[in-house]
Each structure stands twice: as structure tokens, then as C-alpha cells.
Amino acid sequence: MATDMTPKAASAAGAESSPSMTPDAAQELRYNPAEIEPRWQERWAAQPDLYATEPPESGKPKYYVLEMLPYPSGQLHMGHVRNYSIGDALARYMWMQGYNVLHPMGWDAFGLPAENAALKNNTPPREWTLSNIAHMHKQMDRLGLSYDWRNEVTTCLPEYYRWNQWFFLRMYEKGLAYRKQSKVNWCPQCATVLANEQVVNGCCWRHEDQIVEQRDLEQWFLRITNYAQELLDDLNQLEGWPEKVRTMQRNWIGRSEGAEVEFAVEDAASISEDEQQRRGGTAILPAGETVKASGQSIRVFTTRIDTIYGATSLQLAPEHVLVKEFSAADEKLAREVDELLEQQRKAREAGDVGAIEKHGVFTGHYAINPFNGERLPIWVGNYILADYGTGAIMSVPAHDERDFEFAHKYGLEMRVVVLPRRTDEPTPDGEPEEPLLPFTSEESILINSGDFNTLGCQEAQQKMAAYAQENSFGQAQVTFRLKDWGVSRQRYWGTPIPMIHCEKDGIVPVPDDQLPVLLPPQIEITQQGGSPLGRDPGFVNTTCPKCGGKARRETDTMDTFVDSSWYFYRYTSARNDKAPFDTDTVAYWFPIDQYIGGVEHAILHLIYSRFWTKVMRDLGIVKNDEPATRLFTQGMVIKNGAKMSKSKGNVVSPEDMIARYGADATRMYALFAAPPDRDLDWQEDGVAGVSRFLSRVYRLAMRHAERAKQASGGAEANSATEQALLRKLHQTIRKITEDFGGRWHFNTCIAAIMELVNTATAAEAAIQNGEVSDAVLRELLRNLVLLLAPFAPYLAFELWDQLGEQDNLLRAPWPKFEEALAREDEIEIPVQINGKLRSVIRVAAEATQDTLRDTAMADEKVAAAIEGKQVVKVIVVPAKLVNLVVR
Incomplete structure (x- = not known):
């Protein structure tokens, strides 16, 4: 069966079972990709319109197929080859199906590796990057990839990054770009800030063993949170995206419904020292007693406001603003808080703050529960994070595992306030032996909760949130895990942020007619703190567009994910110097019909690009809500048990494979060795096996090309052999057509072609004896070449030529199967x-x-x-x- 074919089967498929030939004849028909492929590469290069799109008025349906653009590191590896071979096969198939196809390529050319290379090799980043692009472009051409290079985009060139700056200014005008002092993620190795999405298990996304530090810096942000709900809701539209990607984005956006409650901080000066000492825990205000508030409050977000009567303390993050204030007046507290911060840092190094052993310190201060007037001690906990929620929680130890652990350690009170609606168990009389974990709203009621007793949890949540709002100390609230996108980077090789700092006028945007703000072509790059641009007077010193006085340019550059958030729109009109792209052209091509790339981009690039699309829609320059209708995430290429990458030293160079076996065999193996959504375990023997199979195809076609060229009339089966050949041919056409249209199991497509070749080779004696007509032979060979064209274009073009076909193979109609012949016997x-x-x-x-x-x-x-x-x-x-x- 075709589905059972493996790379070993491909190797076995290389065995010849044809009539004997003389040594001279065998040598004459030897397939030599090193001679054939460069010849066709040269012929294709001479046809600049070969892969060009047609105008919308062509009447053809459009198809935009796109692989994620690469970083120009200088060398492709087999992971790239697999990704691009998938897209190339699909593009070629859609051309043959009569579509107007857009299949572009470009370069994600800004970024830190270029600066690192400059430091290492004393080569300017621009020179290093453009040299790498030239080499990788050459590699892609040698692989025979069907890109229209007239649409090429290079993100480090001013004609592209000018529009990054233009978009930034439009966002600034709409209040979506802003600057603030904030705690940010800092990678010491990158010497720059990272967005939250670029921190993985507490480490830098580029340096897996580098713990990310927290620093207070003034940075530029984009308000992606303004689109949080829409980004979440519109995932339901993306039925053509893998569910795993949609789930990852849902979890990252992290919508939580609950309530915010303000706990007034008690004025410590109004309480005697003896009274403060006496209150080691919570304390209900005596009847008629009032509290003098300090004027400060602690804002808490909770998804379970129905448990607020069970709160017995408040826990603050060590970096909470109130903790800093309390610590400033208490040296002992300051030392203890520093220790908690150190524990957090070590937990980040271990990669999981959530698993930290919980420690805390009592601040000596109290807050007031606004529902019952209860004094709650304010603690600092090492497991509370400043950048999660409000950096403060109400601790309900009877109903939360973490709070239970903390309260048990420090002897804090535990109070049960939620019980199952129907239970034979008596109400707990004292502290529970373990937390009574939350019951669902339908199964539980409130106890020990004042006027809210006996309410179900869901009803209580609604009424308590309304009560808080009526009394001006809280409200129902929806929060998101997603934070605003920090786009400032303290590096040279990136898009300059187009803002100017003036002592008189403050922050002033660069006028549109002064764009682009150009990067200096030569600059000294060091690993000192701060942006290298800040040490270049020629760049920094400027005049204020508003007052004409002396001013300084912004020296931060943009996160490189800005470049990749909209590049696929630029492909539609890459030479436009009046706008980022032509709106009407984009309206024709978008959304992308098929986007192809790795699942590792689910949170970074893919969520940013969705945000950017929605911003452009609101600017009125695109009409679509989402960038891509369908997304395919290919599996990784594995070698020696690890993902193929330069850092792991297990990269296989496609140039080496092409030199030994040819480009067709190299890319066809990448499609054949495993289903495209699964990991591929690299085996060079498999490439050799595919190469032998292509040699068989070449010899089979060349042995009978002359007869096939002379054929006329329709292919009708007049013998059992002809019937078997045509039946196998049409079954193969049907299988490959169905696989292209649905599963994308290119491995089974190629296996089916191998079976067809086996059937044809086994019938060669009958072919030579005249039992197969020239017309049937032509039908067989012609369609074999058409089926092979998306997978092995060099060989397919060569055989198409040898068969005397005059039409352009790229746009030759895809073969159709006859239902009667395609049915299995x-x-x-x-x-x-x-x-x-x-x-x-x-x-x-x-x-x-x-x-x-x-x-x-x-x-x-x-x-x-x-x-x-x-x-x-x-x-x-x-x-x-x-x-x-x-x-």
C-alpha cells in the first residue's frame, strides 16, 4: 500500500526491474542532476515573469501561499528546506489548478545576531546581513523554489523600515504607542529589553540558560491589550489554524472574569503600639468603632469575590509600591523583603516561580475588608509577582491551596465560607485540615458571609460585585494575562523609533516628510549598557520639529517582531514608495490563503501579526480582520535526537546534499520521509534512496519518450496490460489530488508515484512487445511528469521537454482522473x-x-x-x- 512506503522503501524502489540494456545504453540514459538542474535553473532565470502574479482582471481565483520569512544567518539548513519545499509544492500545484498564485519571499533582516557577528568578525551589520542574503538567495534558487523575486522584501533597508516608523507614528496618534517607566525584562547577554512573550520559563528566548532580570526603565509600549478581547474572540474564526496554536494563544491572552476590590490601608499612627502588638492576626472592629484610614488602598483582583469573607490577610509582591514605602521606614522589613526578592530570583533561575517554597513577612500594617470591616494583616509573599494581576491578593486559606500553605506556615486564621449545597458533612467548626477547594457555582452556597449567606456562588459573585460598585470600593472586572507589548530595544541594528526629546516641548514625533529616520551606516558596537546609537552625536543631536530648538533623537530601536508583523502585506506592492502598500491590491490578495511556519511562533510572531492587522484595519488601510485564513505548522527536522540547529552542531547543509544527490532528491526527501506536520528524523540514506528513484523515473521516461512523442488519438485500453496501466494511473491521480486538497500527506503522494512507476516498469516487456499503444504510453508518461512536477520540478521540466511538450509545465493543467478507472477493483x-x-x-x-x-x-x-x-x-x-x- 502507498501509505506503507518509507525512506527505506524509496531505497528499495531504486532497484531496476526492466529489460536488459547494453552498458552503452545504460550510460546514455544515466540521470545526472548536476548537469540537468543548473541548465534548467539558468533557463528559469532568463524568464523573469515565470513566477509572476497576474492582474486581478485575469478572472482566475487568487491563491496567496506564504512561508515565514527567514532570518539571514548565511546558511539554509534542512529545516528551512522542508518548510520551503512544502510551500513550493503547494504553489506549483495551485498554478496547475488554474489559480493566480502569489508566492513571495523576503528577509527578516534586523536583529541581534548581526550585531554579535559584527563584534566577533569586525564586520558592519549591514554588510554582514546583505552578504548573507545574497548567499541564501542563491541557495533558494538552486533548490528551484518558485519565488517571484520582484516582490522581495528586506526589512533592514530604509525603503521598508520607513514604514515601520510610519506605523509607529499612526499608533502614537491613536494613543496605541506610549512611553512609561516600567519594570521590564532584561537579558544580560542580549544587553536589551525583552517583551513578555520573549521570556520562556524565566529565560531569554534566544539564550535558554540566561535568566532574565527585572529592571526599571522608561520604555515604549504598544497597547496590544486594547485588542485583547478581539484577539481572543476572533480565534473562533480561525478554523483553518491548528487547534494547538489557538489554544496557546487563548492561554496567553488569559481572560479572567472577576472583580476588583479596594482595601483601605489602616493608619498605623492611629493605633497604639500595644494594640498593634496585640493584633497578631485579623480582628473584627468592635461595634461602633471606626477606623482612621491612611488615605492609601490596596487594589486586589479576584475571580472569587464570593469568598471575600474568608480572607484573613492580604499578600503583596515584594516589589509592590506600598512594600517599598513600608520598607523605607523599617530597616528590618527592608532586609526581609530583599531576601524574598532573592528567593524569587532563584526561583526564576529554576524556571518555575509557581513551585517556589512559600515565605513571607508581616509588614506591621493592616488593611480593612470593606465588606465586614475586618482588619487584615498585610504580608509580603515571595510567591506574589508584581507584574501579575495587581501585584496583590486577598488570601483565603480555607479555599486555596497556596493560601492554605502560607497560612499554615505562619499561623494565620482559616475560615470556611463556601460549602457544597447538599452535604451530609457538618459545617467545619474550626480550621480545616486541608483547603476546601472551590466548588462550582451550581454546587455550593455561602456561609459565614453576612447578608450573603445561603446564596449560590454565582449569584453571590454578581451581587457582591454590584454591592462593591454601589459603595464605591470595587466593581466587576475582566482582566487579561496579556500585557502591552514592550517594543524598545537598546540595540543598534533595528528600526529607529521616530521620536524626538525636546526640553521645551517634551516628546515630539518626527514629521512624516522626515521619514525615514536613517540608521548610521557605520557605528561602534559594544556590549556596554544602553543603545549604541546614544553614543553617536551625529545621530542623537537634532532639532525639535515643533520649536526648532536643540533636541535629542530617541536612541532605542524597535523590537524586530515589528518587522515581521506586517511584511506579508508589503509583498503585494514591494516597490511602493508612497505608502506601505496599495490598499486595493491588498484587498484582492488578503487574507493569506495558506501560511506555513513553525509552531514556536504561536505566541510571538503570530499574535503580534494578528494585532497589527487589526490596527491597520482600524486605520482604514486593510479590510480583513485576520492576516491568514489557514495556518500550517510543519514538524521539525531531527538529527541525533535533537532539533537541527547551528547551536546544537547538527546542521546538514543542503548544498552538500545537492552536490551529492541533486536538489530534487533533497527537497523530495524532505517531503517524503514523514507527514509534513510530524517531526522528520534525518537519514541521508533516505536522500540517496529518493535519488535512485528519480533515476528510475528518468530512465523509464527516456526509454519511451520517442514513441510517446509520436502518439496521436485518445488513450483507450485494448488489452489487460493497458487496462492495468490506465487504472493505476487514474488511481494515482485521484489519490494525489485528494491528498493535496485535504491532508497534505505529501509522503503518501510520493509513495503513490513510486507505486505507479513500479507498475509501469513491470509492464516494460509488454510495452516493448507492442502490447501497449503509443497513445496509452504517452498518457502514462505525460501524466507521470505532471504528478511529479510539484515535488521534483527540475526532473519534471526536463522530461516534459523530452516528451516534446510545448506548454509551460508550471501552468499546464493538473491531470483529472476518470471515476470509472480510479475506483479500486x-x-x-x-x-x-x-x-x-x-x-x-x-x-x-x-x-x-x-x-x-x-x-x-x-x-x-x-x-x-x-x-x-x-x-x-x-x-x-x-x-x-x-x-x-x-x-
Whole structure:
């Protein structure tokens, strides 16, 4: 079966089973990709319009297929080859299906590696980057990839990054770009800030063993949170995206429904020292007593406001603003808070702050529960994060595992306030032995909760949030895990942020007519703190566009994910110097019909690009809500048990493979060795096997090319051999067409072509004896070449030429199968007894239900299994299975 073919099968497929040939004839038909492929590469290069798009008025349906653009590191590896081969096969297939295809390529050319290379090799980043681009472009051409290079985009060139700056200014005008002092992620190795999405398990996304530090810096942010709900809701539209990607984005956006509550901080000066000492825990205000508030408050977000009567303390993050204030007046507290911060830092190094052993310190201060007037001690906890929620929680130890652990350690009170609605268990009289974890709203009621007693949790949440709002100390609230996108980078090789700092006028945007703000072509790059641009007076010193006085340019550059958030729009009109792109052209091509890239970009690039699309829609320059209708995430290429990458030293160079086996064999192996969504375990023997198979195809076609060229008339089967050949051909056409249209199992497509070649090779004696007409032979070889074209274009173009075809193979119509010929003669049907597989029968593909039932009952294994039992029912699923229910 085709689905059983493997790289080893491909190797075996190299064995020749054809009539004997003389050594001279065998040598004459030897397939030499090193001679054939460069010749066709040269011919394609001479046709600049070969892969060009057609105007919308062509009347053809459009198809935009796109692989994620690469970083120009200088060398492609087999992971790239696999990604690009998938897109190339699809593009070629859609051209042959009559579509107007856009298949572009470009370069994600800004970024830190260029600066690192400059430091290492004393080569300016621009020179290093453009040199790498030239080499990788050459590699892509040698692979025969079908890109229209007239649409090429290089993000480090001013004609591109000018529009990054233009977008930034439009966002600034809409209040989406802003600057603030904030705690940010700092990678010491990168010497720059990282966005939250670029921190993985507490480490830098580029340096897996580098712990990210927290620093207070003034930075530029984009308000992606303004679109949080829409980004979440619109995931439901993306049915053509992998569910795993949509789930990752849902989790990252992290919508939580709950309430915010303000806890007033008690004025410590109004309480005697003895009274403060006496209150080691919570304390209910005596009747008639009032509290003098300090004027400060602690804002807490909770998803379970219904448990607020069970709060027995507040926990603050060590970096909370109130903790800093309390510590300033208490040296002992300051030292203890520093220790908690150090514990957090070590937990980040371990990669999981959530698993930290919980420690805390009492601040000596109290807050007031606004629902019951209860004094709650304010603690600092090492497990509370400043950048998560409000940096403060209300601790309800009776109903939360973390709070229970903390309260148990420090002897804080625990109070049960939620119980199952129906229970035979008595209400706990004292502290619970373990937390009573939250019950669902339908299953539980409130106790010990004042006027809210006996309410179900859901009803209580609504009424308590309303009560808080009516009394001006809280409100229902929706929060998101997603934070605003920090786009400032303290590096040279990136888009300059187009803002100016003036002592008189403050922050002033650069006028549009002064764009682009150019990067200096030469600059000293060091690993000192701060942006290298800040040490270049020629760049920094400028005049204020508003007052004309002396001013300084912003020296931060943009996060490189800005470049990749909209590049695919620029492809549609890459030479436009009046706007980022032509709006009408974008309206024709968007959304992208098929986007292809790695799942590792689910949170970074893919969520940023969705945000950017929505901003552009609101600017009125695009009409689509989402950038891509369908997304495909290919599997990784694995070698020696690890993902192929330069850092792991296990990269296989496609140039080496091409030199040994040819480009067609190299890319065809990448498609054949595994389904495209699965990891591929690299085996060079597999490339050699595919190379031998392509040699077989070449020899088969060349042996009979002259006869096929002379053929005329239609291909009709007048012999059993002709019938078998045409049947196998049309079955193969059907299978590959269906696989392209649905599963994308290119491995099974290629395996089916191998089976077709085996069938044709086995019939060569009959072909030479005249039992196969020239017309049938031409039908077989011509369609074999068409089927091979998306996977091995060099060989396909060569054989198309040898067969005397005049049409452009790239746009030759994809073959159609005849239903009568494409049907399987016989199919295998599993037979179950009470749901367990007992046998497999072979029947005609068009067998009726009665035939299926009778054949199953007559099967020897089935008859033996049901002997002496009663068959009470026979379930027949045509062409699928037979199940006998017996007792």
C-alpha cells in the first residue's frame, strides 16, 4: 500500500526491474542532476515573469501561499528546506489548478545576531546581513523554489523600515504607542529589553540558560491589550489554524472574569503600639468603632469575590509600591523583603516561580475588608509577582491551596465560607485540615458571609460585585494575562523609533516628510549598557520639529517582531514608495490563503501579526480582520535526537546534499520521509534512496519518450496490460489530488508515484512487445511528469521537454482522473465481532451491503468465531466495516 512506503522503501524502489540494456545504453540514459538542474535553473532565470502574479482582471481565483520569512544567518539548513519545499509544492500545484498564485519571499533582516557577528568578525551589520542574503538567495534558487523575486522584501533597508516608523507614528496618534517607566525584562547577554512573550520559563528566548532580570526603565509600549478581547474572540474564526496554536494563544491572552476590590490601608499612627502588638492576626472592629484610614488602598483582583469573607490577610509582591514605602521606614522589613526578592530570583533561575517554597513577612500594617470591616494583616509573599494581576491578593486559606500553605506556615486564621449545597458533612467548626477547594457555582452556597449567606456562588459573585460598585470600593472586572507589548530595544541594528526629546516641548514625533529616520551606516558596537546609537552625536543631536530648538533623537530601536508583523502585506506592492502598500491590491490578495511556519511562533510572531492587522484595519488601510485564513505548522527536522540547529552542531547543509544527490532528491526527501506536520528524523540514506528513484523515473521516461512523442488519438485500453496501466494511473491521480486538497500527506503522494512507476516498469516487456499503444504510453508518461512536477520540478521540466511538450509545465493543467478507472477493483474491509477485529475480507469496491454481510459470515475465521453463538445483528458500513453482534 502507498501509505506503507518509507525512506527505506524509496531505497528499495531504486532497484531496476526492466529489460536488459547494453552498458552503452545504460550510460546514455544515466540521470545526472548536476548537469540537468543548473541548465534548467539558468533557463528559469532568463524568464523573469515565470513566477509572476497576474492582474486581478485575469478572472482566475487568487491563491496567496506564504512561508515565514527567514532570518539571514548565511546558511539554509534542512529545516528551512522542508518548510520551503512544502510551500513550493503547494504553489506549483495551485498554478496547475488554474489559480493566480502569489508566492513571495523576503528577509527578516534586523536583529541581534548581526550585531554579535559584527563584534566577533569586525564586520558592519549591514554588510554582514546583505552578504548573507545574497548567499541564501542563491541557495533558494538552486533548490528551484518558485519565488517571484520582484516582490522581495528586506526589512533592514530604509525603503521598508520607513514604514515601520510610519506605523509607529499612526499608533502614537491613536494613543496605541506610549512611553512609561516600567519594570521590564532584561537579558544580560542580549544587553536589551525583552517583551513578555520573549521570556520562556524565566529565560531569554534566544539564550535558554540566561535568566532574565527585572529592571526599571522608561520604555515604549504598544497597547496590544486594547485588542485583547478581539484577539481572543476572533480565534473562533480561525478554523483553518491548528487547534494547538489557538489554544496557546487563548492561554496567553488569559481572560479572567472577576472583580476588583479596594482595601483601605489602616493608619498605623492611629493605633497604639500595644494594640498593634496585640493584633497578631485579623480582628473584627468592635461595634461602633471606626477606623482612621491612611488615605492609601490596596487594589486586589479576584475571580472569587464570593469568598471575600474568608480572607484573613492580604499578600503583596515584594516589589509592590506600598512594600517599598513600608520598607523605607523599617530597616528590618527592608532586609526581609530583599531576601524574598532573592528567593524569587532563584526561583526564576529554576524556571518555575509557581513551585517556589512559600515565605513571607508581616509588614506591621493592616488593611480593612470593606465588606465586614475586618482588619487584615498585610504580608509580603515571595510567591506574589508584581507584574501579575495587581501585584496583590486577598488570601483565603480555607479555599486555596497556596493560601492554605502560607497560612499554615505562619499561623494565620482559616475560615470556611463556601460549602457544597447538599452535604451530609457538618459545617467545619474550626480550621480545616486541608483547603476546601472551590466548588462550582451550581454546587455550593455561602456561609459565614453576612447578608450573603445561603446564596449560590454565582449569584453571590454578581451581587457582591454590584454591592462593591454601589459603595464605591470595587466593581466587576475582566482582566487579561496579556500585557502591552514592550517594543524598545537598546540595540543598534533595528528600526529607529521616530521620536524626538525636546526640553521645551517634551516628546515630539518626527514629521512624516522626515521619514525615514536613517540608521548610521557605520557605528561602534559594544556590549556596554544602553543603545549604541546614544553614543553617536551625529545621530542623537537634532532639532525639535515643533520649536526648532536643540533636541535629542530617541536612541532605542524597535523590537524586530515589528518587522515581521506586517511584511506579508508589503509583498503585494514591494516597490511602493508612497505608502506601505496599495490598499486595493491588498484587498484582492488578503487574507493569506495558506501560511506555513513553525509552531514556536504561536505566541510571538503570530499574535503580534494578528494585532497589527487589526490596527491597520482600524486605520482604514486593510479590510480583513485576520492576516491568514489557514495556518500550517510543519514538524521539525531531527538529527541525533535533537532539533537541527547551528547551536546544537547538527546542521546538514543542503548544498552538500545537492552536490551529492541533486536538489530534487533533497527537497523530495524532505517531503517524503514523514507527514509534513510530524517531526522528520534525518537519514541521508533516505536522500540517496529518493535519488535512485528519480533515476528510475528518468530512465523509464527516456526509454519511451520517442514513441510517446509520436502518439496521436485518445488513450483507450485494448488489452489487460493497458487496462492495468490506465487504472493505476487514474488511481494515482485521484489519490494525489485528494491528498493535496485535504491532508497534505505529501509522503503518501510520493509513495503513490513510486507505486505507479513500479507498475509501469513491470509492464516494460509488454510495452516493448507492442502490447501497449503509443497513445496509452504517452498518457502514462505525460501524466507521470505532471504528478511529479510539484515535488521534483527540475526532473519534471526536463522530461516534459523530452516528451516534446510545448506548454509551460508550471501552468499546464493538473491531470483529472476518470471515476470509472480510479475506483479500486477490490478493497479490504475489517470484520468485527462485538466490536473486536476478527478478520479482514476482500470485496469489490462497489459491493452491496448484502454482499458484504454474506462474505463476512462466510469468512473462515469469522465462521469459527461465531460457531454455536447467535448472531443478533449485523451492522454494515459500506466500504468501511462489518460488525457482527453475537451472544
